[in-house]
Amino acid sequence: MAVVGPALTGCEGDAEPKEQAEPTLTAIPKNLQIPDDKAVHDPRRVLALVPASADTLTLTDYDEIRDRLGYQDFTSDDLVTDRTAFWERADKDAVMLTDGLLRDQHSRLWLDYGFTQDDVDWEARFTGPDGPGYVLGFRPDQDMAEVAKAVKDDVAPLEDATVLEEQHLVVSGIADEGDPVWAFDPTLTDLPAVGVESSYVHRGCIPVKDALGPDADFEDQDALTSKYDVRGLMPLDAFSVNFDDATATARTDRDRVDLLARKDLIDIWPETGSITWKDAFEGMPVADPSTGRIGWHVRNPVAAANLVLTDHLPFAVCNELVPFEEPTGL
Numbered sequence: 643m644a645v646v647g648p649a650l651t652g653c654e655g656d657a658e659p660k661e662q663a664e665p666t667l668t669a670i671p672k673n674l675q676i677p678d679d680k681a682v683h684d685p686r687r688v689l690a691l692v693p694a695s696a697d698t699l700t701l702t703d704y705d706e707i708r709d710r711l712g713y714q715d716f717t718s719d720d721l722v723t724d725r726t727a728f729w730e731r732a733d734k735d736a737v738m739l740t741d742g743l744l745r746d747q748h749s750r751l752w753l754d755y756g757f758t759q760d761d762v763d764w765e766a767r768f769t770g771p772d773g774p775g776y777v778l779g780f781r782p783d784q785d786m787a788e789v790a791k792a793v794k795d796d797v798a799p800l801e802d803a804t805v806l807e808e809q810h811l812v813v814s815g816i817a818d819e820g821d822p823v824w825a826f827d828p829t830l831t832d833l834p835a836v837g838v839e840s841s842y843v844h845r846g847c848i849p850v851k852d853a854l855g856p857d858a859d860f861e862d863q864d865a866l867t868s869k870y871d872v873r874g875l876m877p878l879d880a881f882s883v884n885f886d887d888a889t890a891t892a893r894t895d896r897d898r899v900d901l902l903a904r905k906d907l908i909d910i911w912p913e914t915g916s917i918t919w920k921d922a923f924e925g926m927p928v929a930d931p932s933t934g935r936i937g938w939h940v941r942n943p944v945a946a947a948n949l950v951l952t953d954h955l956p957f958a959v960c961n962e963l964v965p966f967e968e969p970t971g972l
Contacts, residue, residue, distance in 0.1 A: 649796045658662060674798055675774075685841075686779045686834050686959040691813060694822035696770035699834075699843040700739040700951075703764045707736045710887060725760055728764045737885040737943045739840045739951060741798055743762045743776060755792045759856050768815075773813020786810060821971040833882035833893050839946075847878040847960035848953045853916040860966040862912040867963065869910045875961035876900045883950050890923065890946065892957060893933040904957040905929035911956040919954070 685701040692699055712733055729745065732738060744751060744759040752758045757780075764779040780789065786807040791802045793812065803814045817823045824830045834841040845867075850872060854862055882893045894901065903928050911919060923943035927938040936957055940946045949955070 656801060681784040681844050682901070683779075683782075685766060685779065685837075686836070687779075687827040689831060689834070690823055691777055691816040691822040692766075692768050693772060693815075693817040693938045694824060694827065695772050695777075696824065697845050698770075699766060699824070700763065701766050701841040701843075702738060702740040702742075703833055703837075703839055704742075705763045706886075707732055707738075710839070711735060725758075726904045729759075730743055733770075733944070735943060735948050737840050737890075737940060737950075739842055739885075740767050742930065743778060749790060751797070755797070757792075758936040775813055776813070777816065778812040780810045780812070786808060808832045815875060829895065831878045833864060833880060835882070835884040835886075835891065835893065836881040838884040838886040841882055841883065842884075842950045843880070843882040844953070844958065845880050847881075848955055848958045850959050851962055851966070853956055853959045854912060855952070857916075858914045858966075860862060860968050862914050863963075863966050865912045868912065870907065872959055872963055873957070873961055874900075875903060878959060881955075881958045883921060883955070885940065885943075885946070888939050888940045889961075890940055892955075894936075894958075896934045898931055898934050898964070901929050901931040901936065904959075905965060907956040907959065908938070915954070917945050917948050917954075917957070919949065931945060 655779040683705065688699070688701065701741050707818065708728075711728070713728055722756065725748070727786050729742070733741075742759045742762070743765060744762065748758045761784050762778050763963050766777040766779075768775050775955050786805060788806065788810060790805040793803050793805050800812065800814075807813055830845070833843045850863065850866070856868070876898060878894060880894075884891045884893065887931065893905075898904075906917065908927050913919065920941075922940070922942050923938050925939040927936055928934045
């Protein structure tokens with residue numbers, strides 16, 4: 643539901659560009675509709691803007707992170723130092739799936755336009771075959787005219803952005819008006835959890851080779867298949883991983899008869915690469931097939947974000963196996 647581009651009528655050279663149409667968030671499923679005064683606080687609203695072709699979506703709710711880490715404690719006469727200290731703590735103590743689109747331009751945006759990354763309540767990034775995109779949800783009392791001026795001036799990284807002033811959003815790469823979006827896919831709408839700090843939503847399953855990691859080889863795959871044949875799993879259309887403080891919760895579809903097997907894959911998964919599951923997570927995973935959820939604890943937030951964003955997620959693998967080439971010894 644992005645801005646409709648200028649249309650041409652009549653002969654070339656005589657055409658007058660039509661005014662751009664601003665996207666709306668009204669025609670969305672009831673489970674995503676919330677009171678207007680809370681609209682900008684709910685990152686799930688972005689599902690109404692993400693193109694149906696997108697493969698992955700990350701949501702980071704900075705307001706939730708600020709509340710837990712005590713953002714109000716980072717206040718003094720030296721705002722720059724305080725904000726830097728807060729973001730350094732957030733990078734260390736929260737699973738930050740997005741690093742803050744505006745953080746690198748903090749000083750320029752503050753001096754020239756009067757806003758910064760600190761005025762963003764939540765941030766969404768998505769990727770797919772049609773390219774990447776993002777949505778920034780600004781605080782309800784933010785003067786969006788300031789943001790619009792920065793966008794008009796092509797300030798990096800907002801060069802290709804559009805400001806939706808009434809909705810307090812800045813968007814880029816969203817779906818064209820009338821095109822299908824994630825909000826109308828029932829397999830996706832329940833995957834981002836409510837009130838969490840960050841969410842990773844992935845359409846489809848993860849190939850075994852990708853989940854093993856780029857450093858894996860034939861021996862790693864052989865070690866896995868000797869313990870479990872993933873071809874016995876059910877297909878997986880989509881999943882999410884949601885983080886809230888030190889807890890991670892994966893969501894799939896409900897009543898999965900293979901959920902316990904998928905949970906058990908975590909324990910038998912070969913450890914490959916410089917960052918492993920045990921570096922990022924700890925404790926015994928628990929699963930509830932009726933709700934399609936698997937939960938575990940976060941040991942290291944930075945490592946956890948790394949593994950999720952690189953799809954090192956054993957429970958989410960496909961039920962197909964493309965074998966590595968067996969070493970010939972030559």
